[in-house]
Amino acid sequence: MANLTKQHIPLVDLKAQYQQIKDKVNDAIERVLENTSFIMGKEVAEFEKMFAEYCGAVHCVGVSSGTAALQLALIACGVGYGDEVITSPHTFIATAEAISFCGAVPVFVDIDPRTYNIDPTLIERAITDRTKAIIPVHLYGQPADMDPIISIANQYGLAVIEDAAQAHGAIYKGQPIGTIGDVGCFSFYPGKNLGAYGDGGAIVTNDSKIAQKIAALRNHGRLPGNKYLHDMVGYGERLDSLQAAILKVKLEYLTIWIEQRREKAAYYSRMLADCIVETPYCPGSIEHAYHLYVLRVPNRDRILQELREQGIGAGIHYPIPVHLQPAYQYLNQKCGAYPISEQAADQILSLPIFPELTQAQQDRVIDTLIYALDEHA
Numbered sequence: 001m002a003n004l005t006k007q008h009i010p011l012v013d014l015k016a017q018y019q020q021i022k023d024k025v026n027d028a029i030e031r032v033l034e035n036t037s038f039i040m041g042k043e044v045a046e047f048e049k050m051f052a053e054y055c056g057a058v059h060c061v062g063v064s065s066g067t068a069a070l071q072l073a074l075i076a077c078g079v080g081y082g083d084e085v086i087t088s089p090h091t092f093i094a095t096a097e098a099i100s101f102c103g104a105v106p107v108f109v110d111i112d113p114r115t116y117n118i119d120p121t122l123i124e125r126a127i128t129d130r131t132k133a134i135i136p137v138h139l140y141g142q143p144a145d146m147d148p149i150i151s152i153a154n155q156y157g158l159a160v161i162e163d164a165a166q167a168h169g170a171i172y173k174g175q176p177i178g179t180i181g182d183v184g185c186f187s188f189y190p191g192k193n194l195g196a197y198g199d200g201g202a203i204v205t206n207d208s209k210i211a212q213k214i215a216a217l218r219n220h221g222r223l224p225g226n227k228y229l230h231d232m233v234g235y236g237e238r239l240d241s242l243q244a245a246i247l248k249v250k251l252e253y254l255t256i257w258i259e260q261r262r263e264k265a266a267y268y269s270r271m272l273a274d275c276i277v278e279t280p281y282c283p284g285s286i287e288h289a290y291h292l293y294v295l296r297v298p299n300r301d302r303i304l305q306e307l308r309e310q311g312i313g314a315g316i317h318y319p320i321p322v323h324l325q326p327a328y329q330y331l332n333q334k335c336g337a338y339p340i341s342e343q344a345a346d347q348i349l350s351l352p353i354f355p356e357l358t359q360a361q362q363d364r365v366i367d368t369l370i371y372a373l374d375e376h377a
């Protein structure tokens, strides 16, 4: 490997992005500092309007994180103590935590091995008389198969809350994700497709009752326009104005950035087509937003080690399914309970992907991976 320079290629490069938009971001921050309206106010309202439009939604409510978005969406849909909520074990733990925050119990359903998203054909047998909602996760930016999920939810009277934390810009059968279910939850964690410079999140919905309820819940149960009247016991989970001002700047670029992610992903898939790896499955009916570019590879741990030794910031999303996390030991779910998820956790590998990734960087990732596969697979 002597011919390849060991320049580090990160999984995501936020510095490269900041350099591109620095002046606009700095102006936006200064504007907020000058008018000192740090909580709610104009910036948040303007961002909410813009993001609703971007998602083709009637309402958007900014909140303090993607986790808060999920938690408040569940509460607004009536999920409470002792209820059950169906979701995937192959996700970031926050999906399950939000269910736990409501006093409800996460009930896991295994995934489709091609898409890594909840397998709709397994949902029905997990429904009990305590089931209140389903949270499909659009993992990696790949839309979950929403049509059968919505039809089961309608049949059993369940709410559908989309965990869209990784999927800004993804499209399912011509429709932007987020408003296919009752409510869509987004994260603006810095590394997400649309990232703030701190924590942030939002919900989108076409249901004005859900939007109003979440708008009150995020702000200590206040109804808009009355500071001293608390209609319900709420939370302090507002989006702050600095983050909203930064997000407004970055939202202008999001369409281009997602397009660039798709181009990088297509290039990887083309260049790796003849390797012993499984590239992302992407049927024509969906438009993947490639928050992550995830392969299945043989001898994954050894390949990952080799990539890291060569300075490639590869990752695993996620190495331990949620049902096997110590935090969820109380559910008593044994190894083998969700075999497709467990197998995926052992085989998946995320390659660096971000809009600013250069062709030279991508070629080095590809060459290093091919070398690692030849040596170790």
Ligand SMILES: *Cc1c(COP(=O)(O)O)cnc(C)c1O
Pocket (backbone or CB within 6 Å): 065, 066, 067, 068, 091, 092, 094, 095, 137, 139, 163, 165, 166, 186, 187, 188, 189, 199, 200, 201
């Ligand atoms: C990031 C993420 C969350 C949580 O978002 P935060 O903003 O970090 O709270 C929830 N679900 C998934 C799938 C995520 O990737």
